[in-house]
Amino acid sequence: MRPAVFLDRDGTLIEERGYICSFEQVSLFPFVPEALRHLRAAGFCVVLVTNQSSVARGICSVEQVKTLHNRLLDVLENQGVCIDAVYWCPFHPRGKVAEFAVESHLRKPAPGMLFQAAADLELDLSRSLMIGDKYTDLAAGAAAGCHTALVRTGYGAKTELALAAGELKPDLVADDLLEAISRWLDQKTAWA
Ligand SMILES: [Mg+2]
Numbered sequence: 001m002r003p004a005v006f007l008d009r010d011g012t013l014i015e016e017r018g019y020i021c022s023f024e025q026v027s028l029f030p031f032v033p034e035a036l037r038h039l040r041a042a043g044f045c046v047v048l049v050t051n052q053s054s055v056a057r058g059i060c061s062v063e064q065v066k067t068l069h070n071r072l073l074d075v076l077e078n079q080g081v082c083i084d085a086v087y088w089c090p091f092h093p094r095g096k097v098a099e100f101a102v103e104s105h106l107r108k109p110a111p112g113m114l115f116q117a118a119a120d121l122e123l124d125l126s127r128s129l130m131i132g133d134k135y136t137d138l139a140a141g142a143a144a145g146c147h148t149a150l151v152r153t154g155y156g157a158k159t160e161l162a163l164a165a166g167e168l169k170p171d172l173v174a175d176d177l178l179e180a181i182s183r184w185l186d187q188k189t190a191w192a
Helices: 034-041 061-078 112-121 135-143 154-165 177-186
Strands: 002-006 045-050 085-089 129-132 149-151 172-174
Touching: 002 112, 002 177, 034 045, 034 061, 034 085, 045 112, 045 154, 061 085, 085 112, 112 135, 129 135, 129 177, 135 149, 149 154, 149 177, 172 177
Parallel strands: 002 045, 002 129, 045 085, 129 149, 149 172
Antiparallel strands: none
16 A cells, blocks of 8 residues: 555645635645655655535535646646545535535545545555645544644644644644655655
């Protein structure tokens, strides 16, 4: 079984801009292709795991979210990197669209998307890393038995302050995805 790096989307791979429905609203952080190339070279499976309650809230359609993700993968592929899989959660218990207005084991901080990916892709969660900018990312990673990294992009700087008072301590805190991945790759005892 190989290790994975699970990536949050908004605030981690792309600028945090609230609920976005189209690729035209996406601003990919410039360091992402290089960061993902390092991961691929080290043999990691790369998996996007993202909450998109915009669907439950009636802001975006399922098709819009899928199209946005396909465009994002295309842009990365054109820069020589591929993401192995995308898992996204459209649900939110207080949504407006009845079909999606439910609690879900897939919605971070629950670890459902990570468990699903591990089953589908035969991943070793204990040697894997979840990277994100929110408490919910770290909680999902920890609940799945993964290592965790907080990035200071997106909501990350605020999350870092809030974490100081709590019990959840990420394995890494880095300025951005590239730094998080570089430092993770240096910690070979955690994943090699
Ligand atoms: Mg985020």
